[in-house]
Amino acid sequence: MLAFTYEDSRQVAEKLAEIVKSSSAAAIEKNGRFTIALSGGSLPKILAQGLAQVQGVDFAKWEVFFADERVVPLDHEDSTFHACQEAFFSKVGLKREQIHTLSEELLKENEKDVQNYADEYEGQLVHTFANASTIKVPSFDLIVLGCGPDGHTCSLFPNHELLKEDVAWVAPITDSPKPPKERITLTLPVVTHAHQIVFVATGAAKKTVIKEILEDATSTLPSALITQAAKDRTTWLMDNAASENLSRATLADHF
Numbered sequence: 001m002l003a004f005t006y007e008d009s010r011q012v013a014e015k016l017a018e019i020v021k022s023s024s025a026a027a028i029e030k031n032g033r034f035t036i037a038l039s040g041g042s043l044p045k046i047l048a049q050g051l052a053q054v055q056g057v058d059f060a061k062w063e064v065f066f067a068d069e070r071v072v073p074l075d076h077e078d079s080t081f082h083a084c085q086e087a088f089f090s091k092v093g094l095k096r097e098q099i100h101t102l103s104e105e106l107l108k109e110n111e112k113d114v115q116n117y118a119d120e121y122e123g124q125l126v127h128t129f130a131n132a133s134t135i136k137v138p139s140f141d142l143i144v145l146g147c148g149p150d151g152h153t154c155s156l157f158p159n160h161e162l163l164k165e166d167v168a169w170v171a172p173i174t175d176s177p178k179p180p181k182e183r184i185t186l187t188l189p190v191v192t193h194a195h196q197i198v199f200v201a202t203g204a205a206k207k208t209v210i211k212e213i214l215e216d217a218t219s220t221l222p223s224a225l226i227t228q229a230a231k232d233r234t235t236w237l238m239d240n241a242a243s244e245n246l247s248r249a250t251l252a253d254h255f
């Protein structure tokens, strides 16, 4: 696990974009496509800020999913798709069919059962990944995660039943402690199966939880469970405000 800290979120954004660009190029060279799952919250803006500085990303070969998504209309301000669309999808020429959103059909039917959104989204994963081979769990080329001040990531919250889900690839949650309450989320097996995982955490509100996640090997916080399970494939990008409590030994030298 590599943990890097930077002066401010602009530098975090630059480093994130570099990692995304190299992960994208490697996947496209190997498989002819790049499969990425994005988180919501502050991430869309940070990713957009970094990607605005880089050239040569072959977005036409991207398949974009969401690590979690709020069950709201796609044009709702709480929608992560909407946040990403505004922040950068529209600017980099990603076609709508490359972006795997909540089912517009279920939204149009005003479907109330969140399980149905999760099942339909899992069907999109099966369609995209099962063609590759007879797989047990999809392996994204890259999953970009945020981390809440309570150590949650995606819509996987501390001590929540969902942390035990080890069959479904996508699960519903209707009691999210972070509003809105109704979401769908990738489950731990899918997240920890990614070829590469990058956590992005900025701001002093995270400094306490980040110390537990990165320095307490017994932590059962969702972000810690993922970091421990995918240690060799996980990178943490932070600003100095978020990494303030970490020991020097935890932080890698800038690459």
Ligand SMILES: O=C(O)[C@H](O)[C@@H](O)[C@H](O)[C@H](O)COP(=O)(O)O
Pocket (backbone or CB within 6 Å): 039, 040, 041, 042, 043, 067, 068, 069, 070, 080, 145, 146, 147, 148, 149, 152, 153, 154, 155, 178
């Ligand atoms: O849709 C969401 O809410 C996110 O996927 C969620 O897991 C987010 O990544 C964290 O809550 C961190 O959010 P911030 O980066 O805004 O603190």
